Amino acid sequence: MTLDAEYVLPLRWPDDAGLDELVGYLTGLRDLIDVTVVDGSSPELFARHARALPAGVRHLPVAPRPGRNGKVAGVMTGLHAARHEVVVIADDDVRYDEGALRAVVGMLDAADLVRPQNVFSPAPWHARWDTGRSLLNRALGHDYPGTLALRRRVLLDAGGYDGDVLFENLELIRTVQAVGGGVIAADRIGVARRPPALRHFLGQRVRQAYDDFAQPARLLAELSVLPLALASLRRPRRLLLGVAGVVALAEAGRRRAGGRRLFPATASLWAPLWLAERAVCVWLALGARLRGGVRYSDGRLLRAATPLRELRRRTGEHPRHRSDAGATT
Template structure:
């Protein structure tokens, strides 16, 4: 059954794309028809804009140049790996923290049980849900038992204590050598867990980030998030190659058990417990890796207010983590990765500062462009953004997932403005809360069960595990 809002959502998405193309077409039209001669010397404007945005441009340059080397290196490492030749298949525990997730939690469990990786168990932690999460899980597990299906699932309930506490409970109950965390609103590709695990053949790797994708794309807000995720996760290839990954998202993350025995559990004092753990691993001198073929689909926010709250939590936790590990910035300690400490982390902070300056800089830039009729810098930006998106789609291990974004490639520059606006509000609100010593809580949003409704793979029982 399709979602009731699919027709209206599709119409709005089409109108959204039409508007973006109209704006881009208008820019091209002005470039060819506006033949004014500049009357003011704004030659320093381009240089100023370049200097301000140089950190971000440099970050993207490193990513685009380095990322193509990632797949070749991964192939070479696996070829030389002793573990690979012996059949590397450690035991895996998949931990699912759930708080009021009655709509999606069963789909998540079902997709994991259909994994092609066999040596695994599933641990579900119900963190004091007040909806029908408990009934949904109990009913599903009972159905599997009565039909004789193997059910390597352990289910626990506890009083509400927050996501980090739920994860730590799951880790304490886990028996696996590798611990994978999956959000309870996700759909796990059958090959995802195996593709996460193979990176642990490298003994220096302590955590592996999966490739998270937006599963609900019918609405405009879903399209924006889909493009944003594609763009952001592509650059993790370069980060992995340079050992500079500082975000291993908890919706698709794998850890050695030693990460918790040596470094402790998830930090309940920081709202983005996955980010804090990622940086803690780097601080201890270990490596985080990225598995682009370990694909997990997640249900993104479908309302603007929910998206703003989500990004507020992410930004707030990011700033707190950076403050906690401020000693990493510009660190020359031999155990730390210099691309992380000398390049990526300082660039990340510079990027946050640029968010605060983006509005006045854009106003100044567009004033210059309109008054002087100089559209070349913006058209160059449009062209580069389009080519980058096209390349990312082509280089994707499952490019069919993102073929719908081909139509957005020529207008991606406008979509990025929307994404930046979301980030700016999150940064401003985070700084305001930090100044007033106010916290952010683990929030959730209304789920629609889009995976069941859309009939995506993994939403119905197939082959017994």
């Protein structure tokens, strides 16, 4: 049975290296859900995509919208054009199976936004490296996926979300929370995500670290890792205990909310490597902040995301949390 929902895929590609695989995915998806691709690629690539996409998949240009983050404009174009109240937003590397898609859509009977758990598939070494981040996020709260499901009216009534931030998914989540929307962290529902090319992965390290400016407590904790590690170099035992502690914390994240079904037993061993990378990149991100922001497209973005309290003040709303808001499943 076709879902009463819309799948919105914001797209902005510099080339078509993954087009055939994406077309194959959307060909299967269109039988489950109405699909809209919002394409901000160059005119030449836009025309090529229009010819390649399967029949039944709607293909739209991005409508102009304030802000330098092109993904936000793509998402908002898709939300305004959606033919259904329930919308699944997914990056171009996200790959739902039928079970996960039906599960996140069904959860919107009890919430305004659902955030599932992304899992890299396949998992080359750099994807396993980045999985360490996901496990630590799960241990300390929730991971941030490249896909969300929501009731579109909540976000449209809020006037959309800010397009001048880097961490756009967090901005969207906080905007829904700011107007009292209920959010479910569906940590048990794994949604496949294709890993980036190695070159792209390497180019994203400082930019991802810059997201921490949206979470000050986390930022301070990560800034402290490098000085503490350097101070422990003459005390190898202390350093080894620290590494073991990071592995244990990641393992707690793997075991939480059915994570052992989603992540292999060796996944926790990659967490110290990821944290070592972040310990350096967060200082590079701080340097970028002092220079006016992290590089994005042909400019810089200063803000990672807007604090929740500021969003609530802007909307003039007080949280009207549903009974299940913020629940995990």
